[in-house]
Amino acid sequence: MTPAIQIENLSFTYKGNTQKTLDQIHLNVSEGERYGIFGPNGAGKTTLINIMTGLLSYTGGSVKIFGKEVTANRKSVKSLFGFVPQDFSFYNELTPVENMEFFGAWSGLDKKKIGQKINELLEMMHLQDVRNKPVGKFSGGMKRRVNLAIAVIHEPRLLFLDEPTVGVDVQSRHAIIEYLKKLNEKGTTLVYTSHQLNEAEDLCNKIALIDQSKIIGSGPLVELLKRHHKYKLEDLFLELTGRAYRDGGV
Amino acid sequence: MxxxxxxxxxxxxxxxxxxxxxxxxxxxxxxxxxxxxxxxxxTFELVNDNKIPVLLLNKDTAEPAQQLEIALGKGGSFEIHKISGTTNEESLRGRINTKDALVAIVIPEDYSKNVLQKAATITAEALKEITDAKETSANKMDTVLPVQIFYHPVLQQAFRSSIDGMLQSALQFIQTKYIVRDVYHAINEEYIPTALEEQIIQNQTPVREVAVSKNEGRQLxxxxxxxxxxxxxxxxxxxxxxxxxxxxxxxxxxxxxxxxxxxxxxxxxxxxxxxxxxxxxxxxxxxxxxxxxxxxxxxxxxxxxxxxxxxxxxxxxxxxxxxxxxxxxxxxxxxxxxxxxxxxxxxxxxxxxxxxxxxxxxxxxxxxxxxxxxxxxxxxxxxxxxxxxxxxxxxxxxxxxxxxxxxxxxxxxxxxxxxxxxxxxx
Incomplete structure (x- = not known):
């Protein structure tokens, strides 16, 4: 079976930098997995996600999504995945319906399909009552749900999630995680990054830990914990990455 | 799409x-x-359609100065507000400072004398070949005092130029009138008939504004x-x-x-x-x-x-x-x-x-x-x-x-x- 993501020997250096942000990365994510990518600030997680989503161009190594090299097949690869950025990436002036209409069209859906998906997603995300109100007036949790709904409107096979629950209340976080699990049960592969490690334990069945530009540990979460004699992901994280502050560049 | x-x-x-x-x-x-x-x-209407209010202080009581007053009034561009000849310049400046009026014209005491002197001088000079005119006192011109325009600093250059132009035109008109009178009198030894004077002085050539447009439109x-x-x-x-x-x-x-x-x-x-x-x-x-x-x-x-x-x-x-x-x-x-x-x-x-x-x-x-x-x-x-x-x-x-x-x-x-x-x- 073709892996959802197959990364081989990927190295990446930002223009003007001498130090590599990613160095000799190898990663395999099988279809249907719930994969977590974790690491301290500045470890290279966001760079890795940006490369996988085609936001950054790479020259060294290979990155394939469902067997297609990202740089060579940008348009067809983009229709295979959805992306939930950490920022609220939508139009605050528009209603959830208007946002989904627009992003649905950009995701390649026709008007009829968009209409069907909007009703389904509004119900799933508990946004029916505010369907015609501008998103700018929503609470943080509601905005997070809109951010997620836009990313899944075209029913992608693979979903990238960058801190999808940051800054939301317990109820909204619970709803989002439950929705993601249901999505995964239907076959969507999840690639998730967050600093909420207890949430990650609940959601992910496989993880990769990145530090100092390299993957320092990867595999099924249960096996990794057992191998390092830890009970919690947070303890494993601290053992592998250390306790020193990682404030990144200023 | x-x-x-x-x-x-x-x-x-x-x-x-x-x-x-x-x-x-x-x-x-x-x-x-x-x-x-x-x-x-x-602004366009003020310059073209309306009269500009002007304070006029005439310190000269002789005829040419009176004629200048009439010429300014007839010019159509000034709304003359004559003030007493005894008013001094300080008081005039005060009225302009308080924006009672933005412009004032002061005709000096010797204006008429200067106009008549100049007319006599030019007549003598012009006719010296054909008459026995001898050197008169008119040949010795006194120092000419200027007609002064006082204006408030808020008045823009374009307005001042417009007022200055109209005043120059009136002054020229009066001076020409008296030169014509003197020349006629020197030649004919009688006063010029009013109708003839009018004919000589008045400009008979009309001015028509035409906007040059590509479609020959006449709209300004x-x-x-x-x-x-x-x-x-x-x-x-x-x-x-x-x-x-x-x-x-x-x-x-x-x-x-x-x-x-x-x-x-x-x-x-x-x-x-x-x-x-x-x-x-x-x-x-x-x-x-x-x-x-x-x-x-x-x-x-x-x-x-x-x-x-x-x-x-x-x-x-x-x-x-x-x-x-x-x-x-x-x-x-x-x-x-x-x-x-x-x-x-x-x-x-x-x-x-x-x-x-x-x-x-x-x-x-x-x-x-x-x-x-x-x-x-x-x-x-x-x-x-x-x-x-x-x-x-x-x-x-x-x-x-x-x-x-x-x-x-x-x-x-x-x-x-x-x-x-x-x-x-x-």
């Missing part, structure tokens, strides 16, 4: 919910057009014909505030990032913004022209006369709108914050308007600016509009302005493309 349509719908929705942007794009230029046209129209340009096209262009370029900040907002809130992860070319987003805002500029022009045609007469202002070649007007308006959208696109793409976009956008439009001749007519600009103005798209837009609105030109007459304008528009598109590439957006 559905993607482009959805993007245009999205852009229109976002724009319609930006109330401040709408006010800046539609209300501000309408108010500007009304205010500036009203002010210019009343007015404040509306000048201001409506100029402020319509200003409004068009002021979409920079709405479009520029909308692009920056989308860059900052991550919408552009998400769009780049979707299977649609990012160029659609840029094309949609241009289509939307070019439509806005066409709507702005339609609204402002309609106000000029329908509402201006109700406000006592001259109505706007549309050019005869409506197709040319539509074409010029479209190219001007496209240029404005390209300019706003560049500002939005190269700005990193909304403050930068708003500040740079507003200041640059005012600067381009100033050097383009919207605020001060281009023909009065110094030679150094005559070259700089060619870099302002607003200059070419305004020239193309004036070609249609003032000169009665047709589409063919506008190409000399449209071609540079199209070149500038294409340059804006190239800069925008370069900016998108540099910022990794395409």
């Amino acid at each position: 559905y993607k482009l349509w959805s993007t245009i719908v999205k852009d229109i929705r976002v724009m319609l919910r930006d109330k401040v942007g709408l006010v800046l794009m539609f209300l501000m230029p309408i108010v500007l057009a009304i205010v500036i046209a009203s002010v210019q129209n009343s 340009p007015n404040a509306t014909q000048h201001n409506i096209p100029a402020w319509t262009l200003f409004a068009m370029f002021f979409i920079v505030i709405s479009l520029g900040s909308s692009i920056v907002r989308e860059k900052l809130n991550g919408s552009f990032i998400r769009l780049r992860t979707l299977p649609t070319h990012f160029g659609i987003a840029i094309l949609s913004k241009q289509i939307t805002y070019v439509l806005v500029t066409q709507l702005q022009a339609a609204v402002i022209f309609s106000i000029g045609i329908l509402a201006f007469p109700l406000m006592g202002l001259p109505a706007l006369n549309l050019p005869a070649d409506i197709f040319a007007l539509a074409m010029v308006t479209f190219v001007c709108g496209w240029c404005a959208a390209g300019f706003a696109l560049c500002i939005g793409i190269f700005s990193n914050t909304q403050e930068q976009a708003n500040g740079a956008g507003a200041v640059s439009v005012v600067l381009l308007a100033a050097i383009g001749g919207l605020l001060v007519p281009s023909f009065v600009m110094p030679p150094s600016f005559q070259l700089i103005m060619k870099f302002s798209p607003l200059h070419w837009c305004l020239e193309a509009y004036y070609n249609l609105f003032l000169e009665g030109g047709k589409l063919g007459d506008t190409w000399s302005n449209m071609i540079p304008l199209l070149v500038i528009t294409v340059l804006f598109q190239i800069f925008a493309f370069y900016g998108l590439k540099r910022k990794n957006l395409i």
